Each structure stands twice: as C-alpha cells, then as structure tokens.
Amino acid sequence: MSNYPETGRLSAPADTTLRIDNIRPYGEGDPVSVLIEDGCIAAIGPEVAEQSADDVIDGQGNVLLPGLVDMHVHLREPGREDTETIATGSAAAAKGGFTAVFTMANTNPVTDQPVIAESVWAKAQALGLCDVHPVGSITKGLAGKELTEFGMMARSDAKVRMFSDDGKCVADPQLMRRALEYAKGLDVLLAQHAEEPRLTEGAVAHEGETAARLGLRGWPRVAEESIVARDALLARDYGNRVHICHASTTGTVELLKWAKEQDIPLTAEVTPHHLLLTDEKLRTYDGIFRVNPPLREEHDTLALRQALLDGLIDCVATDHAPHGSEDKCVEFENAKPGMLGLESSLAIIAKLFVASGLADWRFVARVMSENPAKITRLPEHGRPVAVGEPANLTIVDPEHPWVSDSTQLASKSENNPFEGEEFGARVTHTILRGRRTFDLQTDSDK
Numbered sequence: 001m002s003n004y005p006e007t008g009r010l011s012a013p014a015d016t017t018l019r020i021d022n023i024r025p026y027g028e029g030d031p032v033s034v035l036i037e038d039g040c041i042a043a044i045g046p047e048v049a050e051q052s053a054d055d056v057i058d059g060q061g062n063v064l065l066p067g068l069v070d071m072h073v074h075l076r077e078p079g080r081e082d083t084e085t086i087a088t089g090s091a092a093a094a095k096g097g098f099t100a101v102f103t104m105a106n107t108n109p110v111t112d113q114p115v116i117a118e119s120v121w122a123k124a125q126a127l128g129l130c131d132v133h134p135v136g137s138i139t140k141g142l143a144g145k146e147l148t149e150f151g152m153m154a155r156s157d158a159k160v161r162m163f164s165d166d167g168k169c170v171a172d173p174q175l176m177r178r179a180l181e182y183a184k185g186l187d188v189l190l191a192q193h194a195e196e197p198r199l200t201e202g203a204v205a206h207e208g209e210t211a212a213r214l215g216l217r218g219w220p221r222v223a224e225e226s227i228v229a230r231d232a233l234l235a236r237d238y239g240n241r242v243h244i245c246h247a248s249t250t251g252t253v254e255l256l257k258w259a260k261e262q263d264i265p266l267t268a269e270v271t272p273h274h275l276l277l278t279d280e281k282l283r284t285y286d287g288i289f290r291v292n293p294p295l296r297e298e299h300d301t302l303a304l305r306q307a308l309l310d311g312l313i314d315c316v317a318t319d320h321a322p323h324g325s326e327d328k329c330v331e332f333e334n335a336k337p338g339m340l341g342l343e344s345s346l347a348i349i350a351k352l353f354v355a356s357g358l359a360d361w362r363f364v365a366r367v368m369s370e371n372p373a374k375i376t377r378l379p380e381h382g383r384p385v386a387v388g389e390p391a392n393l394t395i396v397d398p399e400h401p402w403v404s405d406s407t408q409l410a411s412k413s414e415n416n417p418f419e420g421e422e423f424g425a426r427v428t429h430t431i432l433r434g435r436r437t438f439d440l441q442t443d444s445d446k
C-alpha cells in the first residue's frame with residue numbers, strides 16, 4: 001500500500017476483515033484459512049478458521065492464486081465507449097480473475113500525454129474494480145514519426161511504466177533506437193507490436209494454405225519475425241528492455257531462444273487465442289476470427305505452448321480487443337482485427353496446461369500473475385500468497401464445467417472467438433486489496 005493514502009493514488013483497501021476458509025493456495029496441500037486485514041494477508045493456516053472476521057468466503061477446497069495481471073488489453077476509453085469502457089472493461093477483468101491490467105494507447109485521442117493517462121487511471125481507481133494502468137504511446141498520435149514525452153507520462157499521477165504503439169509497429173529502426181535510449185534513462189518498458197508494415201499491406205489472414213484456399217491476402221510470419229530479430233539486436237546494442245506483444249509464430253520462439261541465450265533483455269507474451277486457435281477457423285469467413293497478428297497453423301500453436309512451458313515466452317496476455325457488431329459482422333476483409341479475452345483466459349490456460357497434466361497451478365500463477373507483474377515492475381501484484389503480502393487474490397474452481405456464451409459477458413462487446421467452447425475451470429472470486437471485486441455466486445444471481 002505504498003501509495004495509499006498519502007497520495008490517494010490507489011483505491012482504498014477494504015476497512016473490514018475478510019476470511020477465506022477451506023482454500024488451497026496454488027492448489028497445494030490441505031485446505032487452510034486465510035485472514036485478510038487492511039488489504040493485506042494477516043494470517044494463513046488451519047487454525048485461522050477460529051479467528052473472527054466481518055466477512056467470510058467458503059473456498060470449497062478451491063485454488064487460491066495471486067490476482068491475475070494482464071499486460072495487454074484495450075478498454076477503448078476514451079473514444080470508443082460504445083464498445084468498451086473503463087467500467088465494463090474493469091468488470092470483465094474482475095470476472096476473469098484480474099486485479100491489474102494495462103490498457104493500450106490506441107484510444108481516441110491517443111494516450112500520448114499525461115492528462116489522458118491520468119484520466120484513465122483516476123477513473124479506474126474511483127471504480128475500484130481493477131487497477132487499470134494506462135500504456136503511453138511511443139510516438140505522437142501513433143503516427144510513427146515523433147517520440148512522445150515518456151518522462152512526463154512516467155512522472156504523472158498515472159505513473160506510466162509501459163509504452164507501446166500497439167495496433168501499429170514502430171517500424172522505423174532509427175526511431176525505435178531513439179525510443180530505447182530514452183526509455184533506458186527512465187527504466188520504462190517498450191512493448192513492440194512486431195509487424196513489418198511493408199510485408200502486411202492489405203493482409204487479413206495468415207499467409208498459408210488456408211488463406212490461399214479462401215482467397216484472402218496473407219500476412220507472412222516473416223513480417224513478425226524480422227521485427228523481433230531487429231528489436232532483439234537493438235535491445236542488445238542500446239541496452240534497454242523490449243517486450244514483444246502477442247508472439248504468434250514458431251520462428252519468433254526460435255528468435256526468443258536465441259536472444260535469451262545471449263542475455264538480451266527481451267521478454268514476450270502470448271495470447272490465449274494464439275495458443276488455442278488456428279487459421280482453420282477462417283473457413284466460415286466469420287469476421288470474429290480476424291485478429292492481428294493472425295491465427296496461424298498448428299505447429300505455431302504447439303511451439304508457443306512449449307515456449308510458455310519452457311519460459312522462452314514469459315507470460316500470457318489477452319490482447320482483449322472489443323469491437324462492435326458493425327465492425328465484426330461484415331465481410332472478412334472489412335472486419336476489424338481483434339478478439340475478446342479477459343473472461344476466458346484463465347479457463348483456456350487451465351485447460352491447455354493444468355487439465356492436460358502439462359503443468360500445475362504454480363505455473364499458472366507464474367505466467368498469468370508473477371511474470372507480467374515483474375516485467376511491468378508492479379510492486380503490489382504478482383506477489384506470493386503469504387503473510388504480509390497485499391491481498392490481491394483470485395479463487396479458481398478447477399472443476400466447474402461451463403460453456404463460453406457471448407450473451408453472458410461483462411464486456412460491452414460480443415466478439416468472442418471462444419463461443420460454445422467447453423471449459424473446466426472457473427474464477428469464483430476476485431479480491432483487490434481485501435475487497436471482493438467479483439463473486440460468481442452474486443454474478444449468477446443477477
């Protein structure tokens with residue numbers, strides 16, 4: 001709680017005590033009770049069940065994780081409040097188990113000045129459903145020509161710690177070099193949307209057999225990989241961190257391996273949709289499946305999954321990108337790229353890695369909470385479930401069958417590519433600084 005209440009920057013911790021009974025931190029060992037006071041974990045153990053509290057959650061033997069962190073979402077405010085707002089996006093985040101998200105700068109106006117970043121931060125804090133950290137753009141107006149004032153945004157009340165032109169690539173290598181040099185002095189993160197624009201002109205789908213069959217213009221893997229390789233070398237020579245948004249190809253995984261072997265400060269995220277879906281989905285020409293970078297082929301999804309297991313890809317990020325039906329229920333070429341993700345991410349990761357036996361809940365905590373909090377240098381999220389730590393927590397029922405249904409979403413949009421998908425794990429509660437921000441029971445009663 002380092003910033004509260006002195007600066008009023010963070011929404012207040014709960015002033016009541018909360019006890020969670022019959023709960024298994026990281027899904028390990030016998031169930032325990034967890035007592036939360038002043039927004040922090042005060043005690044953990046079987047005997048804690050005897051201590052009184054203002055409010056009690058029956059954990060039903062479920063899994064307790066550190067609150068999830070998503071370093072890549074689009075909450076569309078300001079500018080496209082018809083598709084998502086900070087309020088609806090925060091509610092979707094809380095429902096998905098997230099206690100902190102980073103919302104990208106491709107708003108309207110673009111988040112390229114402190115005043116816009118501060119208004120996003122303040123609105124979300126007033127709501128208190130999720131810590132929404134604004135990402136600042138790298139270039140003014142996302143025009144790719146002139147750098148923004150990183151320092152002013154970093155020092156503003158929004159404390160911007162990540163900069164990205166996401167949606168667009170910082171394609172000019174000289175500009176990227178200057179951005180790296182500038183970012184280095186401030187220790188802020190640059191997140192790159194890796195897409196060489198000359199190679200993707202007019203492209204709407206992955207360049208491969210499916211796009212050829214369907215008559216869609218292709219987006220080749222090299223458009224992503226050439227920028228990943230270039231930025232790895234820039235990060236090596238100019239010494240600052242670069243984060244690769246939504247890694248989508250087998251070749252990108254190979255480049256990440258190479259970069260990590262050289263100790264280049266390169267990190268990467270992967271989206272649930274690039275882990276789960278392939279371009280086979282495009283067969284129906286449904287605009288729901290248009291996304292940037294595009295859905296690739298099976299070997300890519302397998303390489304991405306293995307890279308996440310091996311730590312070559314550091315974390316999962318949803319790239320939650322809401323769009324209205326007027327931009328999605330149109331010809332494939334005219335559909336806007338982007339998919340929802342906040343409300344299904346945990347279930348997809350649990351299905352692919354935990355239910356399959358490939359990994360455990362510690363892994364989920366690492367790739368969905370600890371690592372994104374570390375990469376973005378968030379001090380109060382992604383912390384261990386331990387006494388003295390902030391009570392930013394997520395409870396997951398690992399055996400709660402449910403079917404993804406676009407009409408049941410907290411998000412304002414319905415561009416859900418997982419419609420009808422069957423899942424086995426479900427977030428039952430989300431807790432931010434000791435306060436419930438989501439409760440499946442009351443949500444279902446609505």
Ligand code: DOR
Nearest residue numbers: 166167291292321337338
């Ligand atoms: O599919 C995408 N949609 N990829 C991006 O990089 C941007 C995003 C959006 O803003 O809709």
Ligand code: ZN
Nearest residue numbers: 104166167319
């Ligand atoms: Zn994005």
